[in-house]
Amino acid sequence: MQEKNKIVVAKTAGFCFGVKRAVNTVYEQIESGDNNIYTYGPIIHNEEVVKDLASKGVKVLESEEDIQSLDEGTVVIRSHGVEKRIYDIVEEKKLKLVDATCPFVKKIHNIVYEKGNEGYEIVIIGNETHPEVEGIMGWCVGPVTVINSEEEAKNYRPMEGKKVCLVSQTTYNYNKFHKLVEIIGKIAYNVSIVNTICSATNERQVEARQIASEVDSMIVIGGRSSSNTQKLYEICSEECRNTYYIQTAEDLKNVSLVTGSVGITAGASTPKNIIEEVQANVRFKF
Numbered sequence: 001m002q003e004k005n006k007i008v009v010a011k012t013a014g015f016c017f018g019v020k021r022a023v024n025t026v027y028e029q030i031e032s033g034d035n036n037i038y039t040y041g042p043i044i045h046n047e048e049v050v051k052d053l054a055s056k057g058v059k060v061l062e063s064e065e066d067i068q069s070l071d072e073g074t075v076v077i078r079s080h081g082v083e084k085r086i087y088d089i090v091e092e093k094k095l096k097l098v099d100a101t102c103p104f105v106k107k108i109h110n111i112v113y114e115k116g117n118e119g120y121e122i123v124i125i126g127n128e129t130h131p132e133v134e135g136i137m138g139w140c141v142g143p144v145t146v147i148n149s150e151e152e153a154k155n156y157r158p159m160e161g162k163k164v165c166l167v168s169q170t171t172y173n174y175n176k177f178h179k180l181v182e183i184i185g186k187i188a189y190n191v192s193i194v195n196t197i198c199s200a201t202n203e204r205q206v207e208a209r210q211i212a213s214e215v216d217s218m219i220v221i222g223g224r225s226s227s228n229t230q231k232l233y234e235i236c237s238e239e240c241r242n243t244y245y246i247q248t249a250e251d252l253k254n255v256s257l258v259t260g261s262v263g264i265t266a267g268a269s270t271p272k273n274i275i276e277e278v279q280a281n282v283r284f285k286f
């Protein structure tokens with residue numbers, strides 16, 4: 001047990017490196033005096049941040065047609081990355097491109113692009129409808145297959161005479177990735193596997209579990225529809241029965257903490273100021 005009334009904030013709570021970098025990029029762009037800034041899709045799935053950027057004049061482009069309709073301005077690409085096609089449109093339209101694609105995602109784009117050009121067939125372990133995977137697919141120059149379940153892995157058949165290059169969505173579950181690779185390894189023989197899973201999500205989950213197992217109450221901060229926050233809540237609830245899921249410091253009014261120590265963690269799209277505000281307000285709950 002932690003000492004009484006102690007507050008422990010997870011070091012990995014909130015933005016990962018790539019998201020922090022993308023959000024900072026937009027703010028830097030605003031500070032540089034550029035007043036015609038667009039992000040392709042919301043820069044992050046957090047309403048507070050998107051609202052703040054909107055109040056500073058940043059607009060969100062929802063589709064390729066939205067880019068096509070622009071005559072000038074700066075387009076910021078978010079951390080998930082986008083298809084090569086989007087870069088081409090921005091270039092054709094002579095708009096300014098600011099690329100905030102996470103370097104770990106960019107690395108996957110480079111791998112699939114190069115290997116595709118060398119004649120490899122590409123397999124992506126991931127969810128086909130996730131924007132990151134859509135972006136990766138958009139850098140594939142030849143055949144590509146997305147696999148997201150054991151059944152899909154079992155049904156997969158490599159193309160005759162092609163070597164296979166296999167990559168993963170960065171946020172994919174490590175155990176599931178291994179399971180699927182094992183199945184594919186029995187079907188396809190000439191596979192070069194590049195594990196492109198990013199450790200940020202796993203590290204956040206491991207630390208949350210560790211803290212939750214040692215405190216009397218645990219607070220998980222994040223958007224209600226954020227799947228990585230839901231997962232954190234699930235993990236913490238397994239370790240600490242007084243686990244609360246809140247979105248902002250405001251929600252603390254509905255929380256009655258038990259006496260003792262409190263742990264705090266937050267999902268990948270929760271900004272630092274919200275975490276700090278919760279931390280400051282928790283002190284008044286004892």
Ligand code: F3S
Binds near residue numbers: 016019079
């Ligand atoms: Fe974040 Fe980049 Fe990893 S966006 S989850 S640091 S791949």
